[in-house]
Amino acid sequence: MSAQGLPGTLVRPSPPANGAGEVLGIIRTQGPCSRAALVDLLGVARSTVAQRLDLLLQRDLIVAEQGGGGTRGRPTTLFRFNHARGVVLAADLGVTHAGVAVTDLAGTVLADTSHDLEIAAGPRHVLDWLVQRFTELLDRIGMDPSRVFGVGVGLPGPVEASTGTPVRPPIMPGWDGFPVAQHLADHYRVPVLVDNDVNLLALGEQRMHWPDSEHLLCVKVATGIGMGIITDGRLARGAQGAAGDLGHVHLADKQDYLCACGNHGCLEAVAGGAALARRLTERGLPVPDARHIIGLAKQGNTEVADLLRQAGRLIGEVLATVVNVLNPSLIIITGDLAQAQEQLLTGIREMIYSRSLPLATRDLRIVVSSTPGSTGIVGAAAIVLDRVLAPAAIDRLVSTG
Ligand SMILES: [Zn+2]
Helix, strand or coil, X not given: CCHHHCCCCCCCCCCCCCCHHHHHHHHHHHCCEEHHHHHHHHCCCHHHHHHHHHHHHHCCCEEEEEEEECCCCCEEEEEEECCCCCEEEEEEECCCEEEEEEEECCCCEEEEXXXXXXXXXXXXXXXXXXXXXXXXXXXXCCCCHHHEEEEEEEECCCEECCCCEECCCCCCCCCCCCCHHHHHHHHHCCCEEEEEHHHHHHHHHHHHCCCCCCCEXXXXXXXXXXXXXXECCEECCCCCCCCCCHHHCECXXXXXXXXXXXXXXXXXXXXXXXXXXXXXXXXXXXXXXXXXXXXXHHCCCHHHHHXXXXXXXXXXXXHHHHHHHHCCCEEEEECHHHHCHHHHHHHHHHHXXXXXXXXXXXXXXXXXXXXXXXXXXXXXXXXXXXXXXXXXXXXXXXXXX
């Protein structure tokens, strides 16, 4: 959401495009560029390029530096993106845990912290807590809050991305309809983007590790089960932001399992971390949460290993249908239970390869995330950077006082 579009704030007409944003986009994606290279790339007059560069230089969005010798031995001036010009605040809020960071405008983490946090404490408590953590991190790196370009937050439930509002999140009591983006925008007066945590994991995975993968699924198996979908290189959120709600796919023969969403037989109610922990506890093996399940699996507990393999098969069975529908080239498994590679991943692979169409699985890779702790933060920063550094946003920034 742009701060300009918030109810109660001044809505200004957009100034005409001045082309500075397009120039910045080239410099950001291609690295330092000379004036001549920009003239060639854009096909406009040298004076036009100079004018656009001046606008970006005046705003400190780029810096000029001397490159190597030109064709006649004269040094060439190169224009480089000034990623230190500002910062982005990024948070990945899970059900019981939160990662919080400040990044530069290239998405590089400058300071971060992680804490146990109960999302069930409600939006006001959690968001007040989050603002305090952001303030501490800004202080730690000596960054003035006026240099914050935007805020990105991932939440463990469905989010209407256009307004940044959670929509009937099953495991976030008190958050339904709470205007999270607006609440933070009132505080920071910058664009705030809120999305489902697994969407941000999918985006973070793609940006960090799989930039050439245009069709991927990122499946988080932790307390609950969720999925982020990237098709044609873009996040697929669906009409209301509910796309990828894998955890609440109904399993016909599991009617006995009551889900946190109120329905019976949801995949998450049978194979999610909270469900597995509950079942083990009922069987006399007290397990408080998903993370402890992994500890027991690593110690070689066979009952836990069996349960994880069964959970993997159930998740794989549902994913096999998704693979037939979406034909991804890559599935990334992440979340606490993804560490049980031997059991969970084996079960998932077994079902996908046996139940999906051969053409859909011919080149399909199924991997475990290599950076589970930091991917969500990268994704949260990425949605903000895509918005605040978009050509139209930069054109607006350089043409306003
Ligand atoms: Zn459910």
